[in-house]
Amino acid sequence: MPPAPVLGLPLRVRRLIERTQRSLLHRKGWATVAIALSMATGLPACDRSTESRTTTTRGEPDAVYVTRGRIEQLPPPERRDREILIHHEAVPEFTNSEGAVVGMGVMVMHFPLAKSVATDSLRVGDAVEFEWAVWWGRDVRGWEIRSIDRLPAGTELRLGKSTP
Numbered sequence: 577m578p579p580a581p582v583l584g585l586p587l588r589v590r591r592l593i594e595r596t597q598r599s600l601l602h603r604k605g606w607a608t609v610a611i612a613l614s615m616a617t618g619l620p621a622c623d624r625s626t627e628s629r630t631t632t633t634r635g636e637p638d639a640v641y642v643t644r645g646r647i648e649q650l651p652p653p654e655r656r657d658r659e660i661l662i663h664h665e666a667v668p669e670f671t672n673s674e675g676a677v678v679g680m681g682v683m684v685m686h687f688p689l690a691k692s693v694a695t696d697s698l699r700v701g702d703a704v705e706f707e708w709a710v711w712w713g714r715d716v717r718g719w720e721i722r723s724i725d726r727l728p729a730g731t732e733l734r735l736g737k738s739t740p
């Protein structure tokens with residue numbers, strides 16, 4: 577839901593207010609879970625400014641998950657460091673850097689896309705199933721979607737509140 581427009585103010589001030597509204601919306605929803613999770617696991621879920629964006633050769637991942645979710649935002653086609661925003665179902669088998677199964681709750685999360693993954697046929701709102709890899713090494717920490725498929729229209733997703 578876009579924030580309500582703030583009229584009658586200089587554009588720059590308006591932008592600032594809208595940004596703040598957006599980040600408040602963001603925090604009120606899923607980010608609480610995300611923050612708790614990242615403290616518990618060390619994985620900076622939903623944090624865009626991390627080393628997760630590098631997509632160099634990283635070798636075998638520490639874990640691979642298959643998760644379902646709904647596409648919230650697609651990357652602009654011209655971007656090279658492409659990320660997709662997905663409201664994903666819980667990942668009960670999610671494992672932290674120590675190898676403990678801590679689970680990941682339902683949340684909206686950014687996923688960098690492997691170079692080989694095409695998004696041309698995907699649309700915002702699509703239900704998808706995707707395979708994503710996680711690396712915990714000191715130099716290669718991060719995560720990445722390796723493949724993504726659209727699920728049949730009408731697929732019901734479990735996106736209600738959950739605990740990891």
Ligand SMILES: [Cu+2]
Nearest residue numbers: 621680683685
């Ligand atoms: Cu997540």
